Amino acid sequence: MNYYECMQESINYIETMIYEEIDLNKAADRAFMSLSNYYRLFFAIVGCNVKEYIRLRRIHLAAQDLLSNDCSILDTAVKYGFTSADSFSRAFKKATGFLPSIFRKQERQYIFERVDIMDKYFEEQDLExxxxxxxxKVLKETGSFYGAAFRADSKTPENDAFMGLKAWFDRNNIGDIMPDYRVYGYDIPNSGKEDGTYGYEVVVTIPDDFEVMGEGVVKKHFEGGLYAVTETTVGDIVKAWQRFISWLDISRYEMGAHQCLEEHEIDSGFLKRDFENPENIRINLYMPVVKRSQTEYGKVTLQPVRVAYYREYGNDSEQTAHNVFKVMLTWAKKNRLDCSKCKMYLYNHGFTKVKKFWFEIMITLDENFVFQDDLIQEKIFEGGKYLTYDTSLSHLMPSWQKVNQYAASNKIKSGKHQWVEEWNLDNWECPGKGIKIYFPLA
Structure with a gap:
């Protein structure tokens, strides 16, 4: 069961025990969580702490009793676990704004319904x-959030990223600042190298106005959207993703362009993470999805065209990409190329593991344009047939995953010609107005 389903099991237990003394350790057991993790996630998912939920549910039921029968205030207090009529009256007034006697006399109303997490958070699914x-399960549209992120690139980036973020988390007392924090992780696309190193990033949620300071930690904004969610373990992540892909093929959804997430269990996966044997750490996987009708793909044929290009190799993926952009955009401005008439295409090492990362940018040229440069060369970009999808820089990597999944689920064969991204810039300045993905078609 995912965290939401586990929390629903706990709420079901609370509701069956609402007239009795409730052991919160047993409630946490029903959610398969430690008590501390249960408190934190209950607040994050339900919107109030568990003791407050129990108190308000009992006030709700007591209010119904006061209006529907002639029971005394003392009997009502005892029925719902209060030690005296006075303590019940104080709690009742705090919740409803009225003393029980006045509430009954004026026939007021107070509603605090039982929480149905599955109805609140999940879309209705096809029975088959x-x-x-x-x-x-598919979560309903989730809101955006801010996170403090720590990235590591190594042969053990998960361990390194968790240790780096945990150190910053402790120094800044994030648990006190945001008691309902959650912890997510994800692989960095296109970061694998032949020496076995790759990138991983860990994020802890923070208040929107929190200022992030600390070496290696940056503040990031994550957009909301629809997510398919399932529970698994660190050791079974690959199997869980394969199951997601099979589910996509027969569902009414396809992969979205927002960030994929792995939510790690707080106690065993973050606060007391077992770095030697992490395989059994419990996680929830969140795969971004959209309804199929919401996605628009196009098909075009790019004709062969003369281009100026520059390619660079390097050990740092981001720095290498930055250098290539700087060289080509500086050259385009120097030669006064019209960005409304020229097209700029980019491609790189892709998802293959490489000894050194590399990036190449091509800019289309007018047939009469002549140049000489020590770095920039020219060639013919052959083009071909393409499936296209419009996206943005912030959604670029998830969009590629989405396009690949769409092609696979629709049995679209990939061509052998070069994939590219068309970057639409104003005055040769980044980040630009948008990016168009070109997936080669056979």
Whole structure:
């Protein structure tokens, strides 16, 4: 069960015990969580702490009793676990604004309904799909959030990223500042090298106005959207993603362009993470999805065209890309190329592991344009047939995953000619107005 389903099991237990003394350790057990993690996630998911939820649910039921029968205030207090009529009256007034006697006399109303997490958070699923994939649920549109992120590139980037973020987390007392914090991680696309190193980033949620300071930690904004969610372990992540892809093929969804997330269990996965044997750490996987009708793809044929190009190799992916952009955009401005008439295409090492990262940028040229440069060369970009998809810089990597998944699920064969991204810039300045993905078609 995912965290939401586990929390619903806990709430179901609370509701069956609402007239009795509730052992919160047992409530946490029903959610398969430690008590501390249960408190934190209950607040994050339900919107109030568990003790407040129990108190307000009992006030709600007591209010119904006061209006529907002649029970005394003392009997009502005892029924709902209060030690005296006075303590009940104080709690009742705090919740409803009225003493019980006045509330009854004036026939007031107070409502605090039982929380149904599955109805509140999840979209209704096709029955056949639910029976075949009972472990996969689709969250309703989630809101955006801010996070403090730490990235590591190494042969053990997960461990390094978690240790780096945990050190910053402790120094800045984030647990006190945001008690309902959550912790997510994700691989960095296109970061794998032949020496076995790759990138991973860990994020802890923070208040929107929190100023992030600290070496290696940056503040990031994550857009909301629809997510398919399932529970797994660190050791079974690959199997879980494969199951997601199979589910996509027969669902009414396709992969979205917002960030994929792995939510790690706080106690065993963050506060007391087992770096030697992390395989059994419990996580929830969030795969971004959109309804199929919301996505628009195009098909075009790019004709062969003369281009100026520059390619650079380097050990740092981001720095190498930065250098290539700087060289080509400086050259375009120097030669007064018209960015409304020229097209700029980019491609790189892609998802393959390489000894050194590399990037290449091509700018289309008018047939009469002549130049000489020590760095910039020219060639013919052959073009070909392409499937296209419009995106933005912030959604670029997830968009490529989305396009690849769309092609696979629709049995679209990839061509052997060069994939590219068309970057639409104003006055040769980044980040630009948008990016168009070109997926080669056979």
């Amino acid at each position: 799909l639910s029976e075949k994939y009972p472990d996969i």
